[in-house]
Amino acid sequence: MDLIFLQLLTGLAGASTLFLVAAGLTVIFGVTRVVNFSHGSLYMLGAFIAWSLLSRLPREPDYFVLGVLGAAVATAVIGAVLEVVLLRRIYRAPELLQLLATFGVVLVVQDVALWVWGPVDLSLPRPRWLRGAVEIAGLRFPFYDLVLIVVGPAVLGGLLLLFHRTRWGLLVRAATQDRDMVAALGVDQRVLFTSVFALGAGLAGLGGALALPQGSANLNMDLSVIAEAFVVVVVGGMGSLGGAFLAALLIGVLQAFGIALVPKITLVLVFLVMAAVLVVRPHGLLGKPQAMARGEVEALAPIRPAGPALQVLGLVALLAAILAPFVAGPYLLSVLTEAAVAVLFAASLHVMMGPGGMASFGHAAWFGVGAYAAAFAAKGLGAGMAVGLLLAPFAAGALALLVGAFVVRMSGVYLAMLTLAFAQIAWAVAFQWVEVTGGDNGVLGVWPDGWAADKPTMYWLALLLCVGGALVLRRALFAPFGFALRATRDSALRAEAIGLDAHRLRLAAFVLAGAGAGLSGAVFAYAKGSVFPTYMAIPHSVDALVTVLLGGVQTMAGPVVGAVTFTVLQSWLLMGDFWRIKLGLLIIALVLAFPTGIAGAASAVWDRWRGRAA
Template sequence: MSFIVVQAIAGLASAASLFLIAVGLSIVFGVTRVVNFAHGSLYMLGAYVAYSLSTVIGHSFLGYLAAMLAAAIIVGSFGALMETSLLRRIYRAPELFQLLATFGVVLVVQDFTSILWGPDDRFASRMPGLDGSVTLMGHALPAYDFFMIAIAFLVLGGLWLLFHRTRFGVLVRAATEDREMVAALGIDQRWLFTGTFILGAMLAGLGGALQIPRQAASLAMDLNIIVDAFVVVVIGGMGSIMGAFVAAVLVSELLAFGVVILPEITLVLVFLVMAVTLILKPSGLFGRPEFTKGEDRRNFDPPIRAERGLVRAFWLGVLALGLLSPLLVGEFTIVVLTEIAILALFAASLHFLIWGGGLISFGHAAYFGLGAYGSGLAVFHLSLGMEPALLLAPVAGAGGALLFGWFCVRLSGIYMAMLTLAFAQIAWSAAFQWISFTGGDNGILGVWPSEWASEPIVFYYLSFGVCAGVIWGLRHAVFSPFGYTLRATRDSALRSAAIGVDVTRHRWLAFTLAGAAAGMAGGFFAF
């Protein structure tokens, strides 16, 4: 019994930290619909700012607490600058553009942080008054863990009061439900969005500041936390405060007990829970399905037309350059050109999915990996040659896409993107931990081209020819009747369904086709 209680408290302490960053992300997305990949950067900034302030005023409990709160306010100010200068201009942009823009902020903040604080980890002192331990059932637990749990409950209660007892909170809840109606009532959404983003940034900054007595501030904090935060938000339901809290507790407790009971599953446990949740309840545990009142104009793209004139001449020039360049360069450059051709096919397969079908996938690399492992395992375990192994690559990629896509295409937006990520992480975990079959992190060794293709220039022309052919095939698919129907489902799923188009089936087929192309690229990459 004591073991269960101790592990549960340890899980609650981790949940407190995860909740603080996830709830801010959930609130921001619920109102603005922006997929803010830079939310982890705000968390990291909070840790670094709190570290600096704690060295100056953190010599007592109240001083340390003041340093944490001041860090949250400073990060909130940075969030206001970020919202007014960048995000306000991309609210109506497609989700992928928002993601790329905020990822650019991640890179800027990382460089900025490295310049100010240096590349080394920064270790803060323990919080005065909470640097000891509490004995519970014969086990010593850090006193600071109980402080973290208390802060999480205080924040949860404060947010409930804010959103249920203030005018700002009522407007935020209304905007989460129906932004168009809020605008029709004369509410200035710009400042509502700014206020919401400041609140989310402050919560992220506070979450980072609270971490410094437990762990060092490092440049990897942002990317280490953002995926887990997205997972918690998606499991709980976008825009749901209670959902973020329950999901944070659920994930943290599963990890706390899973690492002891079944350590092998901890790498994939979080994503497995998210996948099951989205399959059974596509809008998350506490999320509400969005009822479409009309077509969102930002999803309408200009009609796709076949290349003509100068554009066609440009691509013919690229093709000629690809054919002639190996004759003019050295062996190392030929190897690099081979990788470029392979990665061009992989990028084209993802582009086909996003551009042609409007389907956002965060886990498309899984099919590249399935193709690579399909070829490598065929050579290593079945002793097949390069030719039949390469034929298995698109089959492996298409098989994975066929299986995963059956679940994914029934969702949309960020929920679909996160489910693709969950399946990709599950596939990665299987490859990483099944050492006897896949070689684990060492990979599969001894995968070489056939003797006739062993020369770099020969393998280049083989790769270039096949990759160029598959890319042309994807282009042809876009301008085929299937491609036109797929683009119709992208531009207006409701109208497509109204005229008898099976939207789910067309998206599933597009998913499978893109997976096969990515698998083909992975097969060549394995050699």
């Protein structure tokens, strides 16, 4: 009994900090419609700044409060600067590019934090009053847990008052619904947006500072908290503070008990909860269907098949790629093999993201399933490479069919988060089912058949399968299926009215995307000779997302351009120390310079040049 109470208390205390972070995220999303990936970085900065302040201040309670508030204010200021310098410039950009830019911020902040605070976990020497306990009904409760439990509801109450009892709050709520109309009524949006962002950042910083005494400030806390905060926001319903509070309680408590009862399940518990909630309530606990926020509806330019000039360019590039082994050394050849794999990986994601209109945060799952299918064929069945290469797309496609049945009913960020949830579950299975997958050690010795064992042959095979696979996908997108798919994306209402089955079309796109990624995963497995759970991990999904967005979602050449660019960048420019800050700044610069992606920008320049020539 006592144990249960203590676990419950730990859970509630954890829920409080989680709620603070999630509340900031949801408030920022509500007004700016930016899905702020860098929110976890603000939380991390809050913790580091709190450490710097508190380790210098006297260890009295009032100084502790002062230090925590100071950290929150400092984070709010950082958030305001971030908004003014970066986000303000990209409010009109497509939502996913905004996400990409904030991911760039994540990378930059990681290296900045590494540079300022170093790689060692920083924990706070806890004064006696912080370690104390309170006795209630014969049970001793940690004092600080009780403090945290009070902070959550207090902040919720304060925020609700702020939003419902002040003019600022009224304007923020109005801007959440129609920001351009608010501006036309004489309200300066910039002041409103900057202040909202500062508030959200401050809440994240407060969360980080309050979490410090129970843990440490470290460089991993940004990504771990952002995943959980996203889950809380999505489970609660995007934009709903009350929903975020409920979801934080649910997840905080479940996690506390999960760790105590079934330690193995903790990695996936959060995501299982999210998947379960979204399947039952597609808009979260208290969420409403996401209306298209006004003032950001952009007509997409029609997608054209490649013109003669681009076709020639493509053929030349392909020819160069085919001839490469005659001049390239082994390192370059292995980079080129990776580039070929990246092309199919990105092209398959593009099928669902571009024409399908479904962004995925978990595309690596299908890559990984394909890779493990190849490994299973090689080690489990002892079969040749052909079997593995055939099994992979079918295994990934079949699993995508199963998962897709749930996923394609949703849209937007909810859909993306559900794909992330399934990917995390797949990753956890690969990581923990050691008997079959080898866990963290992976499966080694997944080698190609003898005839393809030398590097150039394997490269040519990768080129054939991956570029060929991407071309097949491209063909389908210009076939009636592709038209029908784009039709359901542009207007599901109209698509249904002319007799299209939007649900099945989206599902088919999801399965195609899964199968394509599965094949690319199998090719990668044979090229590398091994398969690891990291193939399915979040960073690999982010790679795919970055690749497609770099290239441009609305051009068919986009994934190819993106994949080659990204692979080349990763292999040379971004080696060594501080690669994160380089990549982060590069991503931010690219988003600012080319809001439609590299290929999109190139095609716009081309059109303008041709328009002038004509």
